Amino acid sequence: MKSSTPRSKESAPAGTRETLSSEYRGMLKGFFNPTLMKKNLTRFWPLWGVYTAILFFALPMELIQFGTSYRSFNYTAGELQTVADNYLYNLSNTAVPLGLVFGLLAAMALFSYLMNARSCQLLHSLPIRREGLFFTNWLSGLWFFAVPNAVIALLSSVLGAVFGIPVFPGVWLWWLIATSIGMFFFCFAACCAMFTGHILALPVFYGILNVLVTAVCFLLDMTMRLLLVGFSGTELSSTDFARWCTPVYQLFHLLSQNYDNELPYGLYNNLSDPVGAICYCIVLGAVFTFIAVAVYRFRQLERSGDLVTVGWVRPVFQYGFAVCAGLSLGWIIHNNFFEGPWSFIILVVLCAVVGAFAARMMLKKTFRVFREGWKGVAVFAVVLAFLLGGARADLFGYQRWVPDPQRVAYVELSGIHSSPQDTGGYLTATLTDPGDIAAVTDLHAALVSDLKALEEGSAGRRRMDQDGNYQLGDEKYLRLDYHMADGTIASRNYSNIWVTADDLSDPATVTAKLQALLDRPTVIAANYLSFLGEQSIDELTAVGGSLDNVKPRPAEAAADSTQEDTKTIPATSTRNAWITLDAKEAEVLWAAVKADLAAGNIGRRYVLDNAERYRNCYQTDLTLSFILPTTGDSGKNFNTFDATFTLQTSAAETLKALEDLGYGDDLIPWNK
Amino acid sequence: MITVENVVKSFDGFKALDSLTMTVPTGAIYGLVGPNGAGKSTILRHITGVYQQDSGTILADGQVVYENPAMKEKIASIPDDLYYFMSASTRDMAHFYAGFYSRFDWKRYETLKEVFRTVDEKRPIRRLSKGMQKQTAFWLSLCCRPEILILDEPVDGLDPVMRRQVWSLLMSDVAQDGTTVLVSSHNLRELEDVCDHVGILSKGKVLIERGLSDLQENIVKMQVVFRERELPKLPEDMEVLNVSQVGRITTLIVRGTAEETTNRLAAYQPILLEALPLTLEEIFIYELGGEGYEVIDPAL
Numbered sequence: 001m002k003s004s005t006p007r008s009k010e011s012a013p014a015g016t017r018e019t020l021s022s023e024y025r026g027m028l029k030g031f032f033n034p035t036l037m038k039k040n041l042t043r044f045w046p047l048w049g050v051y052t053a054i055l056f057f058a059l060p061m062e063l064i065q066f067g068t069s070y071r072s073f074n075y076t077a078g079e080l081q082t083v084a085d086n087y088l089y090n091l092s093n094t095a096v097p098l099g100l101v102f103g104l105l106a107a108m109a110l111f112s113y114l115m116n117a118r119s120c121q122l123l124h125s126l127p128i129r130r131e132g133l134f135f136t137n138w139l140s141g142l143w144f145f146a147v148p149n150a151v152i153a154l155l156s157s158v159l160g161a162v163f164g165i166p167v168f169p170g171v172w173l174w175w176l177i178a179t180s181i182g183m184f185f186f187c188f189a190a191c192c193a194m195f196t197g198h199i200l201a202l203p204v205f206y207g208i209l210n211v212l213v214t215a216v217c218f219l220l221d222m223t224m225r226l227l228l229v230g231f232s233g234t235e236l237s238s239t240d241f242a243r244w245c246t247p248v249y250q251l252f253h254l255l256s257q258n259y260d261n262e263l264p265y266g267l268y269n270n271l272s273d274p275v276g277a278i279c280y281c282i283v284l285g286a287v288f289t290f291i292a293v294a295v296y297r298f299r300q301l302e303r304s305g306d307l308v309t310v311g312w313v314r315p316v317f318q319y320g321f322a323v324c325a326g327l328s329l330g331w332i333i334h335n336n337f338f339e340g341p342w343s344f345i346i347l348v349v350l351c352a353v354v355g356a357f358a359a360r361m362m363l364k365k366t367f368r369v370f371r372e373g374w375k376g377v378a379v380f381a382v383v384l385a386f387l388l389g390g391a392r393a394d395l396f397g398y399q400r401w402v403p404d405p406q407r408v409a410y411v412e413l414s415g416i417h418s419s420p421q422d423t424g425g426y427l428t429a430t431l432t433d434p435g436d437i438a439a440v441t442d443l444h445a446a447l448v449s450d451l452k453a454l455e456e457g458s459a460g461r462r463r464m465d466q467d468g469n470y471q472l473g474d475e476k477y478l479r480l481d482y483h484m485a486d487g488t489i490a491s492r493n494y495s496n497i498w499v500t501a502d503d504l505s506d507p508a509t510v511t512a513k514l515q516a517l518l519d520r521p522t523v524i525a526a527n528y529l530s531f532l533g534e535q536s537i538d539e540l541t542a543v544g545g546s547l548d549n550v551k552p553r554p555a556e557a558a559a560d561s562t563q564e565d566t567k568t569i570p571a572t573s574t575r576n577a578w579i580t581l582d583a584k585e586a587e588v589l590w591a592a593v594k595a596d597l598a599a600g601n602i603g604r605r606y607v608l609d610n611a612e613r614y615r616n617c618y619q620t621d622l623t624l625s626f627i628l629p630t631t632g633d634s635g636k637n638f639n640t641f642d643a644t645f646t647l648q649t650s651a652a653e654t655l656k657a658l659e660d661l662g663y664g665d666d667l668i669p670w671n672k
Numbered sequence: 673m674i675t676v677e678n679v680v681k682s683f684d685g686f687k688a689l690d691s692l693t694m695t696v697p698t699g700a701i702y703g704l705v706g707p708n709g710a711g712k713s714t715i716l717r718h719i720t721g722v723y724q725q726d727s728g729t730i731l732a733d734g735q736v737v738y739e740n741p742a743m744k745e746k747i748a749s750i751p752d753d754l755y756y757f758m759s760a761s762t763r764d765m766a767h768f769y770a771g772f773y774s775r776f777d778w779k780r781y782e783t784l785k786e787v788f789r790t791v792d793e794k795r796p797i798r799r800l801s802k803g804m805q806k807q808t809a810f811w812l813s814l815c816c817r818p819e820i821l822i823l824d825e826p827v828d829g830l831d832p833v834m835r836r837q838v839w840s841l842l843m844s845d846v847a848q849d850g851t852t853v854l855v856s857s858h859n860l861r862e863l864e865d866v867c868d869h870v871g872i873l874s875k876g877k878v879l880i881e882r883g884l885s886d887l888q889e890n891i892v893k894m895q896v897v898f899r900e901r902e903l904p905k906l907p908e909d910m911e912v913l914n915v916s917q918v919g920r921i922t923t924l925i926v927r928g929t930a931e932e933t934t935n936r937l938a939a940y941q942p943i944l945l946e947a948l949p950l951t952l953e954e955i956f957i958y959e960l961g962g963e964g965y966e967v968i969d970p971a972l
Contacts, residue, residue, distance in 0.1 A: 035771020121717065121720075121722050125747075126744065126772045127742070127744035127773065128741055128772065300724075301723060302723060
């Protein structure tokens with residue numbers, strides 16, 4: 001019987017039961033070959049021998065050493081268990097670098113026959129299916145890790161029993177972790193081996209793919225930050241996604257050790273998530289194995305010696321390499337020799353073109369790739385230039401986008417530094433009030449209406465007046481995180497917002513809009529009390545506090561001559577004098593502060609350190625300590641927070657309360 | 673029987689096999705000849721199940737070879753470029769092959785030890801000379817008791833005695849067990865002695881495929897002395913592959929039988945007319961000459 005396509009399987013001629021049976025046996029036999037397995041174990045014994053030797057010194061030898069000396073430390077049974085567990089936990093972490101290296105070496109050894117035309121021909125002319133070759137080699141790899149680990153675990157169990165060290169069950173948990181990690185990295189490297197036909201390319205691919213996702217996320221973030229004004233960064237390189245796709249990072253994360261306060265320094269009570277680490281290795285190892293078998297089934301053996309063996313991966317490699325080369329080299333050159341986004345785009349495109357030809361040279365194994373490859377590279381360069389240039393020219397509308405305030409559920413603000421330097425000095429607020437949100441989008445619209453100004457920032461402009469007393473201008477940083485009603489989040493970062501004293505009087509300017517936003521009572525409350533989260537201000541109870549930078553009382557003044565003339569010495573250069581407030585005083589002052597907050601009389605912010613700021617603010621700060629009830633797993637509890645308010649002349653209620661408490665004369669105004 | 677039908681294989685756009693069709697009868701010694709780069713090794717790698725064709729069919733005894741262990745167990749091959757595991761001896765490799773080929777014949781292994789007596793079976797094969805490595809390849813292949821033996825330039829590196837020895841072994845297998853042998857070689861003189869079928873490959877296609885005697889009977893070298901000095905106009909339907917003239921003697925290579933060609937040329941009443949048989953090498957050269965692959969004299 002003939003088949004019409006080469007891949008279809010032939011059945012034996014009809015009516016010949018014996019032939020069918022022998023074919024069936026042959027098929028079964030084709031999936032595993034004990035001779036090949038034996039050959040692998042005998043050929044590559046130095047590999048698993050070295051691995052076993054390392055483990056032998058790391059565990060049984062350590063146990064012997066510890067077992068002969070630990071009695072002099074007089075450990076209790078519990079302490080001895082903890083010390084033994086700790087050593088095994090550390091060894092579980094060591095399994096990550098060991099698995100990373102030996103997984104690769106095992107795959108390089110076992111699948112090296114695919115990288116050489118002659119060995120490839122020998123193995124593939126044998127009566128065994130490709131799946132048979134793969135699974136026999138795969139099982140050999142499993143043996144390389146599972147058996148040496150098991151021997152070491154068994155030996156350690158015996159030594160533990162002999163020396164009375166409680167290594168059970170920790171040593172078998174280590175066996176599970178170390179074996180699954182070793183196998184995972186072996187499966188990963190085996191999967192890489194299916195895509196390449198060059199033995200030296202395998203460790204390079206393996207190394208790159210181990211960190212590819214994090215690296216690409218980082219490169220893209222870096223590029224977009226250079227090109228897009230306001231780009232906040234996807235921060236993908238530090239997300240769970242990137243960690244999941246970066247095995248070493250993820251395994252160290254899952255095998256991190258939890259510190260227990262009750263244990264002596266250096267001892268930990270358990271591994272973070274050993275079951276998670278084992279599952280991660282098994283599931284992803286299985287996925288990589290599945291991909292490897294699928295690719296191997298259709299691998300073109302004539303590609304032995306080629307950098308990439310799978311047809312559709314070759315252009316992916318060429319242009320993926322080109323993009324990475326373009327972005328990384330372009331960034332390095334730009335950072336050292338150039339400025340501005342357009343020069344960056346040109347450099348990226350040029351480096352990407354070089355990268356595309358270099359990748360083609362590696363694929364084709366010749367330097368003569370220009371004549372036949374220039375068209376594809378030219379199209380690639382045009383597309384890349386269009387994407388980068390388009391992003392820069394805001395063809396996609398990213399830079400000028402401002403949300404409709406109606407569609408914003410709430411917005412988080414952070415970053416603006418303003419005076420005075422108390423709890424509200426660094427803006428951190430979550431705004432839910434529609435009026436506040438509208439004020440934010442209004443400010444945002446003003447910001448993006450002049451992208452050039454945002455890019456230039458201060459650009460050498462004057463910051464202080466001639467006497468150096470007051471600020472004329474300053475650069476501000478602002479991060480906006482819009483939480484939209486549909487659940488999406490849009491973020492923007494502006495690091496060069498230039499605010500000037502001249503603009504404060506013009507309500508249409510960014511400076512004035514920013515000042516207006518900061519002066520909104522709801523924004524002030526949200527900023528000073530950002531620790532409240534979704535809890536109400538009424539849930540706060542003031543339990544104490546202090547007045548800092550007060551006039552020194554006579555006894556203190558005598559003790560410290562530098563504080564004699566406090567009117568002319570800035571608070572920051574004095575030695576602090578303070579008054580401690582009891583709970584009752586704190587409660588009275590908190591009621592007054594709340595009233596001032598509601599009226600917008602305290603906490604007024606100044607985007608510039610100008611004369612008005614010095615007129616309105618005291619040097620004296622009022623710090624209140626609060627307790628806030630929380631409900632957790634262990635029932636009702638309390639969290640404690642502090643908030644510091646620089647006293648302001650406008651805070652009538654607070655000043656009156658201080659006067660009533662007898663602290664009115666202790667406050668120090670600015671005389672600037 | 674090996675049947676290859678319309679097999680196409682391309683490497684990076686280059687067609688190494690271009691609708692190649694050939695048939696190797698059971699029990700035949702089939703010589704595959706062709707110029708360098710014609711696709712001989714490529715088609716042999718397809719027949720041994722190493723490469724997968726882009727299209728077309730390759731069957732051995734009616735079954736697909738590719739990814740069919742039951743069929744591959746009946747095939748042994750000696751590639752042009754041998755490979756043995758690092759530090760493996762002949763005996764080690766025999767154990768290895770025995771683990772794959774259920775019909776591996778240890779008794780034969782011991783018998784052939786005498787034939788390949790110059791090969792130290794315990795010495796790493798990679799330390800043996802090229803010729804000895806080839807002997808090892810024959811030794812191991814013959815022990816697999818194959819029904820089909822695929823040989824790519826098999827006697828390269830063997831001394832004349834050993835060449836004769838291995839051909840003798842092969843022919844005895846063919847005679848006794850009906851083994852089918854497919855062999856590619858550039859040594860046409862040698863193939864002529866052992867092959868009963870020949871296929872000529874050029875540019876990924878089989879140009880001619882026939883029994884050797886058929887092939888030799890179907891092309892003839894005629895030495896003629898015509899009455900006139902000038903070559904008379906020959907019949908249009910006479911397929912003349914080559915014409916050369918030395919003095920008055922004209923040598924014609926004509927496709928056809930000796931008898932038929934002699935009768936047709938006799939009509940010109942030549943002074944001398946003689947039909948001579950062609951060697952395989954001559955057939956190869958003249959057939960490929962028609963394909964634009966001939967010996968040329970460059971003006972140096």
